[in-house]
Amino acid sequence: MRVFGDLEMGYFQEVLDSRQLGWAEGGMVTRFERAFAHKVNCDYAIARNSAMSALAEAVSISGAGTALEVICDPMVQFGAIATIYFNAVPRFADVNYDTYLMDPESLRANITERTRAVIVTNLWGMCANLGEIRRICDEHNLFMIEDCAHSIGATYYDKHSGTIGDVGCFSFQQGKHMTTGDGGMMTTNREDIYSKLFDEWAFGESPSFMTLNFRMNEVTGAVGMAQLQHVDDYIAEYTENLRHFTEAIVGCPWLRPRQVTEGANHVGYQFACTWEGDKHGLDFGQFQQVVRDQGVGLRFGFIGKPAYLFDLFRVSTAYNEPACPVRCPLYTSDYRYREGLCPVAEELMPRLLTTGMIELPPDEAKRRAEKLHNAITITARG
Numbered sequence: 005m006r007v008f009g010d011l012e013m014g015y016f017q018e019v020l021d022s023r024q025l026g027w028a029e030g031g032m033v034t035r036f037e038r039a040f041a042h043k044v045n046c047d048y049a050i051a052r053n054s055a056m057s058a059l060a061e062a063v064s065i066s067g068a069g070t071a072l073e074v075i076c077d078p079m080v081q082f083g084a085i086a087t088i089y090f091n092a093v094p095r096f097a098d099v100n101y102d103t104y105l106m107d108p109e110s111l112r113a114n115i116t117e118r119t120r121a122v123i124v125t126n127l128w129g130m131c132a133n134l135g136e137i138r139r140i141c142d143e144h145n146l147f148m149i150e151d152c153a154h155s156i157g158a159t160y161y162d163k164h165s166g167t168i169g170d171v172g173c174f175s176f177q178q179g180k181h182m183t184t185g186d187g188g189m190m191t192t193n194r195e196d197i198y199s200k201l202f203d204e205w206a207f208g209e210s211p212s213f214m215t216l217n218f219r220m221n222e223v224t225g226a227v228g229m230a231q232l233q234h235v236d237d238y239i240a241e242y243t244e245n246l247r248h249f250t251e252a253i254v255g256c257p258w259l260r261p262r263q264v265t266e267g268a269n270h271v272g273y274q275f276a277c278t279w280e281g282d283k284h285g286l287d288f289g290q291f292q293q294v295v296r297d298q299g300v301g302l303r304f305g306f307i308g309k310p311a312y313l314f315d316l317f318r319v320s321t322a323y324n325e326p327a328c329p330v331r332c333p334l335y336t337s338d339y340r341y342r343e344g345l346c347p348v349a350e351e352l353m354p355r356l357l358t359t360g361m362i363e364l365p366p367d368e369a370k371r372r373a374e375k376l377h378n379a380i381t382i383t384a385r386g
């Protein structure tokens with residue numbers, strides 16, 4: 005479980021004593037950035053007030069904008085929303101059925117002459133096939149953004165998530181591995197990107213490029229400095245929680261475990277597996293009832309449908325959809341957010357069983373994993 009105590013108070017007091025609560029070069033946020041860069045082994049880290057801000061800034065710096073496209077994955081909507089902030093058009097690559105992560109072949113198939121960037125989500129504590137995605141981005145000169153909101157501690161061939169793309173975007177929102185209440189961090193090994201982000205500052209005079217003032221303040225930085233020293237313990241605990249759930253479904257032919265990307269590790273963030281009982285003559289509704297009766301606490305179907313089927317993209321802002329009143333004369337394309345766009349994600353989403361590992365007391369994780377095992381036994385008995 006998370007610890008908030010003397011360590012936080014010490015850094016916090018330092019900030020108060022300095023009388024400098026807003027960002028100051030060399031202050032607490034700078035220390036947090038350096039410590040974070042060291043943690044994930046990258047050259048530069050720059051603190052932001054949320055991962056959403058970080059993603060938006062990454063899209064801005066990628067050069068994507070009006071009538072240009074950013075390829076996202078559809079299991080969550082954050083990258084695609086960040087894309088719309090800058091009037092760019094999200095295109096959706098499908099995912100791998102076993103890992104739930106961006107499928108490099110689908111990414112390749114979605115590249116057009118308008119594509120400027122890719123946002124790949126390292127979903128639920130696991131990196132996507134970042135090696136192949138990096139290769140594709142290099143071949144096509146695309147800016148690669150990693151959404152690392154769930155992936156602190158997650159590695160790909162010993163490189164930390166967020167260090168393979170041009171930019172990584174981490175979240176310290178309440179539900180993430182470590183929290184500062186709200187907050188985010190961008191990581192990069194590119195000096196040019198770092199300097200541009202560092203110079204981002206709209207204050208007093210007109211800046212020379214699009215600036216966003218998404219910076220973190222010193223008070224938040226103090227919490228971050230302290231929490232970063234606990235994060236390995238949190239990750240170990242959440243990963244142990246995940247192990248209990250993973251073990252609970254071993255041998256069950258109709259709950260398919262999530263596979264781990266080759267070369268990656270899997271840190272505890274969210275347990276997930278897929279329902280395959282319909283292929284074994286079982287009734288999903290009955291299984292759900294047993295799971296509820298047992299008090300396992302699973303969520304069924306995650307967000308219900310892939311991101312592109314939500315009204316946000318189809319009705320209100322996606323300016324080439326028939327239902328949307330806004331039209332962009334610069335973007336004429338046959339691309340539509342329709343059913344069938346990402347068949348694997350559409351098949352996968354309603355089959356997902358998920359439950360969070362963050363702030364789940366270890367004893368409770370064990371108990372709930374046992375209940376899941378019981379629910380499987382009861383369902384199999386019929």
Ligand SMILES: Cc1ncc(COP(=O)(O)O)c(C=O)c1O
Pocket residue numbers: 053054055056057080082083125151153154174175176177187188
């Ligand atoms: C995958 C992913 N990306 C981005 C975000 C946005 O993070 P934040 O709340 O820090 O803006 C979230 C938040 O839940 C997320 O799950």
